[in-house]
Amino acid sequence: MNLAWAIAGAAIGLPLGAVARSTVFQLSVPSGAPDRSACPRCCAPVPSWPALRCGYCGSSFGRPGVLELVTAAVLALLLGRFGDSPQAIPFAFLGVLGVVLAAIDISVQRLPDRLVLPAFPLLISLLSLTAWLEHDGAGLARAVLGCLALGAGFLVLALLRPGQLGGGDIKLAGLVGLAVGWLGWPAVMTTAVLGFSLSAVISLALLAARRVSLSSAVCFGPFLLGGALIATLVAGH
Numbered sequence: 479m480n481l482a483w484a485i486a487g488a489a490i491g492l493p494l495g496a497v498a499r500s501t502v503f504q505l506s507v508p509s510g511a512p513d514r515s516a517c518p519r520c521c522a523p524v525p526s527w528p529a530l531r532c533g534y535c536g537s538s539f540g541r542p543g544v545l546e547l548v549t550a551a552v553l554a555l556l557l558g559r560f561g562d563s564p565q566a567i568p569f570a571f572l573g574v575l576g577v578v579l580a581a582i583d584i585s586v587q588r589l590p591d592r593l594v595l596p597a598f599p600l601l602i603s604l605l606s607l608t609a610w611l612e613h614d615g616a617g618l619a620r621a622v623l624g625c626l627a628l629g630a631g632f633l634v635l636a637l638l639r640p641g642q643l644g645g646g647d648i649k650l651a652g653l654v655g656l657a658v659g660w661l662g663w664p665a666v667m668t669t670a671v672l673g674f675s676l677s678a679v680i681s682l683a684l685l686a687a688r689r690v691s692l693s694s695a696v697c698f699g700p701f702l703l704g705g706a707l708i709a710t711l712v713a714g715h
């Protein structure tokens with residue numbers, strides 16, 4: 479762990495986390511509904527961007543500090559892991575996007591296509607740039623294969639057990655597969671195993687605490703992203 483880069487990651491993560499909180503607030507709407515444009519408390523129009531606080535009644539959008547700290551922690555871990563390697567850029571991009579996606583999935587159980595789909599060409603471009611800078615064409619090929627493997631794996635699981643995994647989870651698996659595929663097959667396997675294990679453990683804990691019932695939908699995105707983060711931190715590359 480590179481301490482100087484970890485501190486830099488935390489410092490960059492705090493303001494990016496505020497941007498993440500604004501994005502999460504605006505996009506945490508049911509499928510097909512328009513973005514939130516009014517304050518939930520007083521219905522005044524939301525300031526254009528970043529939407530962090532109502533200009534009329536002063537109430538905060540989202541809990542201040544939470545996403546800021548989570549984003550800072552994720553970037554501290556990733557930049558500490560990769561240091562000054564060009565690999566830090568694609569992984570930091572997916573790290574910040576992952577915080578936004580996990581928060582939206584927790585609040586409204588969906589992973590908006592508007593965020594996930596454009597991330598594919600962006601992440602592929604960043605990985606291509608990394609492959610070029612590091613002279614690692616094989617890494618890029620692994621990334622594409624990781625994307626196909628994880629996406630196809632989740633598609634098969636979704637077909638076998640309808641209702642457990644949604645289309646958003648399959649697309650996110652493909653996106654995450656790009657990044658962990660870059661790191662190699664052990665990281666792809668670790669991501670899948672950790673995603674399902676974390677999901678099972680937390681779901682059982684929530685059931686035991688009677689926070690959810692057997693029939694309630696529990697989002698999967700945060701566990702997949704959490705598994706990918708851990709796999710990225712422990713992968714040897």
Ligand SMILES: [Zn+2]
Nearest residue numbers: 517520532535
């Ligand atoms: Zn207000």
